[in-house]
Amino acid sequence: EDQVTQSPEALRLQEGESSSLNCSYTVSGLRGLFWYRQDPGKGPEFLFTLYSAGEEKEKERLKATLTKKESFLHITAPKPEDSATYLCAVQPYRGGYNKLIFGAGTRLAVHP
């Protein structure tokens, strides 16, 4: 069964304290792995798509990496505005369909 597990469930950082979020997955054929950011009461906002092991993508203070079993979202020198829930999702091969399977997310709080 396709499954996504994110850890930790919650993370509290001081401003400037770098850390990493983990996304472990099992899927019968990976088409892509996605990272989204979600603010309270809002819909997920797209951050990155990774398609193959070894791939890395960066955006401002965020960097996403992918292996065959997991992905990491590295946050360098975070600021309070980075506080949000970060969601990881996998897209399995299912012919022409692009359903996403999400993890439960990591709630990040960055304090000044």
Add this chain to the structure above:
Amino acid sequence: DAGVTQSPTHLIKTRGQQVTLRCSPKSGHDTVSWYQQALGQGPQFIFQYYEEEERQRGNFPDRFSGHQFPNYSSELNVNALLLGDSALYLCASSFYDGTARGGYTFGSGTRLTVV
């Protein structure tokens, strides 16, 4: 360029009632997917519509049904509401280029509360 638009933003219904949620996809997108997100959980796939047909469905009962219109907008209908249907309902749109690669653009969701 307008993103994904959902209405209403909030809704309170009584157990046993029926509800209809609406979604307008991002300009240029032709595929609409619906997700249910319970508090503290990740979104769960309900179904996807393309060319006015349901193409893929998640593990949701038949009480959940949908429709896509010729202008690509979509509705989600839920019958015989249960307390457990209380959640944030997210609409997401994408463009099908034949590869099914890539993700979605999400709307801000409809918060449904069943009392």
